[in-house]
Amino acid sequence: MSKTVSFITENFGKYDPNSIDSYLSIGGFTAVKNALAMSSKEIIEIATKSAVKGRGGAAYDTGRKWSQAASVPGDNKVVICNADEGEPCTFKDRNIIEKDPFRLLEGMIIAGYTVGAQNGYIYLREEYRHLRSLLRNAIQQTMDKGYLGDNIMDSGFSFHIHLYSGAGAYVCGEGSTLIESIEGKSGRPRIKPPFIKEAGLFLLPTLVNNVETLAIAAAVLQNGVDDYIKYGTPDSPGTKIISLAGNVNKPGAYEIPFGLTLREIIYDIGGGIPDGHKLLLFQLGGASGKIGSANILDTPYTYQGLAKEGLVVGSGGVLVVDDRTRVIDFVKSIQDFFIHESCGKCTPCREGNRQIAKIIDRFVEGNQKPDDLHTAERFANIMQNCSFCGLGETAQSAFLTAIKHFPEEFGIQQEVAK
Ligand SMILES: Cc1cc2nc3c(=O)[nH]c(=O)nc-3n(C[C@H](O)[C@H](O)[C@H](O)COP(=O)(O)O)c2cc1C
Numbered sequence: 099m100s101k102t103v104s105f106i107t108e109n110f111g112k113y114d115p116n117s118i119d120s121y122l123s124i125g126g127f128t129a130v131k132n133a134l135a136m137s138s139k140e141i142i143e144i145a146t147k148s149a150v151k152g153r154g155g156a157a158y159d160t161g162r163k164w165s166q167a168a169s170v171p172g173d174n175k176v177v178i179c180n181a182d183e184g185e186p187c188t189f190k191d192r193n194i195i196e197k198d199p200f201r202l203l204e205g206m207i208i209a210g211y212t213v214g215a216q217n218g219y220i221y222l223r224e225e226y227r228h229l230r231s232l233l234r235n236a237i238q239q240t241m242d243k244g245y246l247g248d249n250i251m252d253s254g255f256s257f258h259i260h261l262y263s264g265a266g267a268y269v270c271g272e273g274s275t276l277i278e279s280i281e282g283k284s285g286r287p288r289i290k291p292p293f294i295k296e297a298g299l300f301l302l303p304t305l306v307n308n309v310e311t312l313a314i315a316a317a318v319l320q321n322g323v324d325d326y327i328k329y330g331t332p333d334s335p336g337t338k339i340i341s342l343a344g345n346v347n348k349p350g351a352y353e354i355p356f357g358l359t360l361r362e363i364i365y366d367i368g369g370g371i372p373d374g375h376k377l378l379l380f381q382l383g384g385a386s387g388k389i390g391s392a393n394i395l396d397t398p399y400t401y402q403g404l405a406k407e408g409l410v411v412g413s414g415g416v417l418v419v420d421d422r423t424r425v426i427d428f429v430k431s432i433q434d435f436f437i438h439e440s441c442g443k444c445t446p447c448r449e450g451n452r453q454i455a456k457i458i459d460r461f462v463e464g465n466q467k468p469d470d471l472h473t474a475e476r477f478a479n480i481m482q483n484c485s486f487c488g489l490g491e492t493a494q495s496a497f498l499t500a501i502k503h504f505p506e507e508f509g510i511q512q513e514v515a516k
């Protein structure tokens with residue numbers, strides 16, 4: 099029996115993403131119609147009941163975020179759809195945009211209506227430039243049909259959507275950096291406060307949501323929240339699109355109910371490891387996520403189950419690495435990624451990534467010094483606590499969790515591993 103489900107992805111392959119008529123023929127824009135017949139408060143109650151945590155990685159409660167955004171005073175607000183999807187091993191947002199762009203627009207319109215915004219911005223990563231024309235076309239057709247623009251469906255609510263592209267920097271997925279980028283500045287995060295919910299894009303109150311979060315909102319408004327929360331577990335209701343990649347037989351974006359075990363994800367959905375190789379490790383949530391080993395494969399994929407093992411859902415990436423790779427080489431590649439992507443604004447991240455990488459290099463070559471592990475852990479600790487943004491706070495996750503799960507790979511005696 100299939101372990102995947104189709105709630106968020108229910109429209110995939112069912113209509114032509116280039117045609118609003120095709121979308122309307124399968125019930126498109128029912129979610130917007132339903133939303134416009136409700137008050138903002140009612141929609142926030144539904145979002146709260148859905149218990150959806152933001153799918154961009156930070157897992158902030160969506161109902162709470164929308165409630166806060168709605169209560170910020172101001173008659174000129176902004177909704178941003180974060181389609182930067184820069185996290186390595188994460189391609190679920192691309193799947194939503196490619197296969198169901200109109201549902202994403204519905205999610206943005208609903209979010210705009212709920213928080214009282216007049217303008218929406220899609221921030222699309224540069225590497226998805228091939229999707230620009232698809233989105234432009236979807237926006238134009240939605241305007242032409244009167245679901246976007248002034249006085250949508252005679253509701254008195256007006257909302258416009260604008261499309262922006264990044265220039266290929268991972269850090270621009272961070273909310274305030276993304277805003278700087280749209281404003282034409284270089285991609286570096288802003289100091290907070292003021293928080294972007296109060297003074298974000300062009301200093302207007304701004305709501306930032308991930309593509310998947312917005313698509314879920316539209317699916318929930320169309321099908322009813324009870325249909326959504328019947329999936330999953332009591333603590334982590336609903337479904338999630340994971341990006342399963344690496345050494346599995348069937349990589350891909352899959353919608354799963356929360357609660358499957360990691361073993362079911364990797365072996366039943368992913369078809370196991372190719373060519374008779376053994377699982378070495380997996381990394382959840384992209385390059386900034388943590389590493390786990392085969393010992394914890396029976397952990398349920400829920401926010402709470404993963405947290406017990408020190409893991410996170412993050413962006414929903416599930417990267418599988420088999421025994422053809424050395425743990426230390428894998429960790430080195432992650433650290434190199436962060437050296438490249440650090441924006442350089444703050445010292446802990448700019449220098450810390452480099453220093454940790456130098457130490458990892460010595461482990462790779464087998465000529466590490468006796469105090470190297472201790473020194474690297476001190477750098478990692480400083481980065482976690484003193485970096486200016488989430489990039490520096492999480493860049494050492496793979497390194498630290500590799501030490502925890504594979505101390506012997508670092509030539510470290512068992513007793514130093516925590
Ligand atoms: C370095 C960094 C990169 C990020 N990249 C993304 C991204 O590519 N897409 C995304 O949706 N969120 C990303 N985030 C999280 C966003 O800052 C923000 O929390 C999210 O877009 C909010 O939407 P959500 O509540 O729907 O998850 C990133 C955060 C950091 C610190």
Ligand code: SF4
Nearest residue numbers: 442443444447487490
């Ligand atoms: S932690 Fe500091 S250097 Fe690293 S990306 Fe954020 S602001 Fe830039």
